[in-house]
Amino acid sequence: MTPRDYWKANLKLLTILLIIWFVISFGFGIILSDFLDQFSLGGFKLGFWFAQQGSIYGFVLLIFAYVIGMSRIEKKVQENNKDT
Amino acid sequence: MSSQLLTYLFVGLTFSVYIGIALWSRASSTNEFYVAGKGVNPVANGMATAADWMSASSFISMAGIISFLGKDGSVYLMGWTGGYVLLALLLAPYLRKFGQYTVPDFFGTRYYSKTARLVAVLCLIFISFTYVAGQMRGVGIVFSRFLEVEIHVGVIIGMVVVFFYAVLGGMKGITYTQVAQYCVMIFAYLVPAIFISILITGNPIPQLGFGDTLVNSSTYLLDKLDQISIDLGFSAYTENSKSNIDIFCITAALMFGTGGLPHVIVRFFTVPKVSDARKSAGYALVFIALLYTTAPAVAAFSRVNFIESIQEKSYFDSPDWFKNWESIGLIAWKDKNDDGLINYSVGEAFEGGRPIFSGTNGPQGEREINNSITKDNQNEVYIDRDIIVLANPEIAKLPAWVMALVAAGGLAAALSTAAGLLLVISSSISHDLLKKTFMPKINERQELFYARCSAAFAILIAGLFGIYPPGFVAQVVAFAFGLAASTIFPALLLGIFFKRVTKEGAIAGMLSGLFFTTSYIIYFKFLFKDLNTNANWLFGISPEGIGFIGMLINLIIALLVTYLTPKPPIEVDQMVDKIRLP
Numbered sequence: 001m002t003p004r005d006y007w008k009a010n011l012k013l014l015t016i017l018l019i020i021w022f023v024i025s026f027g028f029g030i031i032l033s034d035f036l037d038q039f040s041l042g043g044f045k046l047g048f049w050f051a052q053q054g055s056i057y058g059f060v061l062l063i064f065a066y067v068i069g070m071s072r073i074e075k076k077v078q079e080n081n082k083d084t
Numbered sequence: 085m086s087s088q089l090l091t092y093l094f095v096g097l098t099f100s101v102y103i104g105i106a107l108w109s110r111a112s113s114t115n116e117f118y119v120a121g122k123g124v125n126p127v128a129n130g131m132a133t134a135a136d137w138m139s140a141s142s143f144i145s146m147a148g149i150i151s152f153l154g155k156d157g158s159v160y161l162m163g164w165t166g167g168y169v170l171l172a173l174l175l176a177p178y179l180r181k182f183g184q185y186t187v188p189d190f191f192g193t194r195y196y197s198k199t200a201r202l203v204a205v206l207c208l209i210f211i212s213f214t215y216v217a218g219q220m221r222g223v224g225i226v227f228s229r230f231l232e233v234e235i236h237v238g239v240i241i242g243m244v245v246v247f248f249y250a251v252l253g254g255m256k257g258i259t260y261t262q263v264a265q266y267c268v269m270i271f272a273y274l275v276p277a278i279f280i281s282i283l284i285t286g287n288p289i290p291q292l293g294f295g296d297t298l299v300n301s302s303t304y305l306l307d308k309l310d311q312i313s314i315d316l317g318f319s320a321y322t323e324n325s326k327s328n329i330d331i332f333c334i335t336a337a338l339m340f341g342t343g344g345l346p347h348v349i350v351r352f353f354t355v356p357k358v359s360d361a362r363k364s365a366g367y368a369l370v371f372i373a374l375l376y377t378t379a380p381a382v383a384a385f386s387r388v389n390f391i392e393s394i395q396e397k398s399y400f401d402s403p404d405w406f407k408n409w410e411s412i413g414l415i416a417w418k419d420k421n422d423d424g425l426i427n428y429s430v431g432e433a434f435e436g437g438r439p440i441f442s443g444t445n446g447p448q449g450e451r452e453i454n455n456s457i458t459k460d461n462q463n464e465v466y467i468d469r470d471i472i473v474l475a476n477p478e479i480a481k482l483p484a485w486v487m488a489l490v491a492a493g494g495l496a497a498a499l500s501t502a503a504g505l506l507l508v509i510s511s512s513i514s515h516d517l518l519k520k521t522f523m524p525k526i527n528e529r530q531e532l533f534y535a536r537c538s539a540a541f542a543i544l545i546a547g548l549f550g551i552y553p554p555g556f557v558a559q560v561v562a563f564a565f566g567l568a569a570s571t572i573f574p575a576l577l578l579g580i581f582f583k584r585v586t587k588e589g590a591i592a593g594m595l596s597g598l599f600f601t602t603s604y605i606i607y608f609k610f611l612f613k614d615l616n617t618n619a620n621w622l623f624g625i626s627p628e629g630i631g632f633i634g635m636l637i638n639l640i641i642a643l644l645v646t647y648l649t650p651k652p653p654i655e656v657d658q659m660v661d662k663i664r665l666p
Contacts, residue, residue, distance in 0.1 A: 018169075030332050048322045064366050069361050
């Protein structure tokens with residue numbers, strides 16, 4: 001894996017995670033929030049839950065997904081370097 | 085033991101821990117002073133970042149604001165957490181790899197110019213002082229209510245403590261005190277929240293109790309809250325009253341602003357490796373989320389408690405907390421309809437914002453006010469939103485030690501953030517202005533000496549802000565985030581992800597973002613306060629959210645100017661290549 005491939009793999013992972021980031025906060029928490037409010041999660045309206053709870057849990061998961069994803073990519077880089 | 089004695093005990097105990105840590109972790113080099121020797125464990129750094137980030141406004145004010153705004157308050161919850169995703173994915177690892185001491189260092193090197201460094205220093209000092217003023221006010225409020233000392237005595241005690249660990253220990257001292265402060269703060273936040281959750285819903289986890297049914301009833305807490313709110317003339321608690329575009333822009337401005345706040349960014353300079361910077365952002369958000377997912381629950385609980393404990397009671401029968409906070413002027417009641425009962429509903433109870441007390445007492449012993457009465461509503465109660473979290477344990481009748489704990493927690497939140505900001509200010513003076521710009525010949529020992537001096541100087545100024553709070557503190561918070569979002573964040577982002585961006589592009593972008601955002605906020609917040617309504621705003625975006633538009637303008641101008649100016653030198657190209665690799 002060349003530095004160029006490494007950077008490309010990084011950008012791909014970034015893009016996917018940032019799309020999810022946008023959807024759970026700006027999407028479910030704001031734009032679609034009123035629509036989602038017709039469903040409920042226990043005593044929460046769903047849109048309200050995303051705005052005040054769900055999006056925050058999602059953010060935490062996204063960062064750890066990035067940490068894990070990047071350490072996999074970096075492992076690949078190291079293995080390749082050993083081969084050559 | 086009386087609650088006052090307990091508070092002295094808790095506050096005294098925590099303060100001696102902070103000073104103890106300061107003495108143990110003295111900094112002996114600029115490397116230790118600016119970035120704690122780059123040897124901080126990522127979990128410890130996560131905790132320190134959380135304490136650095138969660139200020140007096142997160143701890144003391146946020147739940148109170150959400151309590152009054154309902155769903156509109158979500159902008160703070162999402163805005164002040166979502167920025168960490170941007171930090172972890174787009175900035176922290178690369179800036180750590182870059183491996184210098186300050187944020188303006190990156191500007192100076194990546195944009196190969198002293199001007200870029202100076203523009204960054206300017207934005208950074210402005211943002212940091214704005215923020216520090218709010219922290220010192222928080223220290224003053226806690227001291228005056230719980231320890232019944234004059235505000236200036238409280239601020240001076242706070243200054244002395246910060247002086248110890250910031251001036252002696254620099255980043256190293258600040259990091260380990262922040263770890264201790266995080267523990268104090270989160271414990272102080274969760275304990276009353278858990279108690280209240282059990283009292284109201286029977287569920288010990290506030291995040292779940294928030295969506296649970298009330299004790300001995302099959303009604304959900306939030307349904308009941310919607311009902312109460314509508315009955316009193318407010319809009320339903322779980323529905324927005326602001327427009328979607330405004331909510332969108334405020335959330336975005338807060339998120340991108342978070343990504344551009346220098347005192348948070350430098351925390352990621354202190355870990356040993358690039359991968360640690362990513363992990364550390366994750367841990368930081370876990371520690372932050374613990375408080376941020378509890379806050380909306382606290383907001384809902386205290387809304388119900390607050391209304392139920394005062395509505396249609398006589399002042400004479402009103403709870404002690406109502407009279408205690410009235411005595412320091414953060415609550416006021418005027419019996420507008422002469423029925424002898426407290427009537428709380430939508431609208432301002434009287435003209436002029438804050439109550440002006442006449443010094444005399446009314447028929448039931450309440451403090452009389454001189455403000456003229458508003459006639460378009462029936463509301464009789466003035467309440468400062470900042471007191472909700474502090475008063476919560478009293479409102480819910482929790483034991484005295486819980487109140488003492490909350491006081492210590494509020495101080496921990498204010499002091500930890502103040503210290504982080506003061507360090508950013510001092511390092512930008514000693515490192516960026518002196519060493520890198522005006523006095524390049526000074527050696528490391530002299531630089532360290534100047535760093536300590538500028539930290540001491542910054543503490544003095546911050547203290548003055550606390551004792552003589554400028555009336556515009558609340559307004560300038562929008563400023564801090566708007567500026568961070570419209571200047572620092574986009575320039576960092578472009579610097580890392582677009583090699584072609586030139587110094588002219590970045591400087592032009594930053595100045596236009598700065599100019600646009602500043603003039604919009606000054607226009608609506610200072611010059612023409614009467615015009616500050618939805619109908620006059622650009623695209624319906626309030627001054628709080630305009631930083632997001634400022635950021636877009638910055639990006640567009642930066643890219644346009646970039647393609648009109650010659651490519652950056654080859655060294656910059658190589659430097660960017662280097663920071664992109666692990």
